[in-house]
Amino acid sequence: MTDALAGSRRLLGGVALVALLAVTAGLVTQHGFDMQPCPWCVLQRLEFVVIVLAGALALLWRSRRGLLVSAGLVIALANLGVLSALWQHFVAGASASCNLTLADRIIGALQLDRLLPDVFAATASCADAKVDLLGVPYEFWSLGVFVVLEALAVWAVMRAPRRAA
Numbered sequence: 001m002t003d004a005l006a007g008s009r010r011l012l013g014g015v016a017l018v019a020l021l022a023v024t025a026g027l028v029t030q031h032g033f034d035m036q037p038c039p040w041c042v043l044q045r046l047e048f049v050v051i052v053l054a055g056a057l058a059l060l061w062r063s064r065r066g067l068l069v070s071a072g073l074v075i076a077l078a079n080l081g082v083l084s085a086l087w088q089h090f091v092a093g094a095s096a097s098c099n100l101t102l103a104d105r106i107i108g109a110l111q112l113d114r115l116l117p118d119v120f121a122a123t124a125s126c127a128d129a130k131v132d133l134l135g136v137p138y139e140f141w142s143l144g145v146f147v148v149l150e151a152l153a154v155w156a157v158m159r160a161p162r163r164a165a
Contacts, residue, residue, distance in 0.1 A: 016055030078150035
């Protein structure tokens with residue numbers, strides 16, 4: 001395995017770590033500072049969790065193909081995360097209720113709110129969850145992390161050799 005391929009795989013491992021830190025930050029603000037999540041917050045949390053798994057895939061599947069699959073998943077999930085954060089801010093946050101929205105339906109269909117309620121249960125409406133953290137809307141912090149994760153995944157692909165030696 002070439003050094004560049006190994007470096008790109010480690011970079012995607014770093015992506016997994018950053019996404020895990022984002023989930024941890026969400027749980028700390030929820031359980032430590034009583035900032036309760038809405039369905040769109042929880043959907044973004046799920047997207048970060050799946051990015052953790054996708055980034056870890058590059059460390060387990062030790063080939064160029066594994067790197068490309070891992071990076072492709074991270075890029076797709078980060079794009080979904082950006083869309084979720086924008087929807088939360090511009091649409092859901094302006095409504096009084098976000099019950100039965102796409103985010104609510106996805107979490108409910110996966111039954112994550114029942115399996116791991118401390119992590120995936122939405123306990124606030126979108127209007128109630130509209131808070132700022134250090135003067136920036138909370139969902140924009142999430143959006144920023146998704147953009148960084150996507151950029152790192154693109155960089156991992158760009159720096160990987162065309163063919164593994």
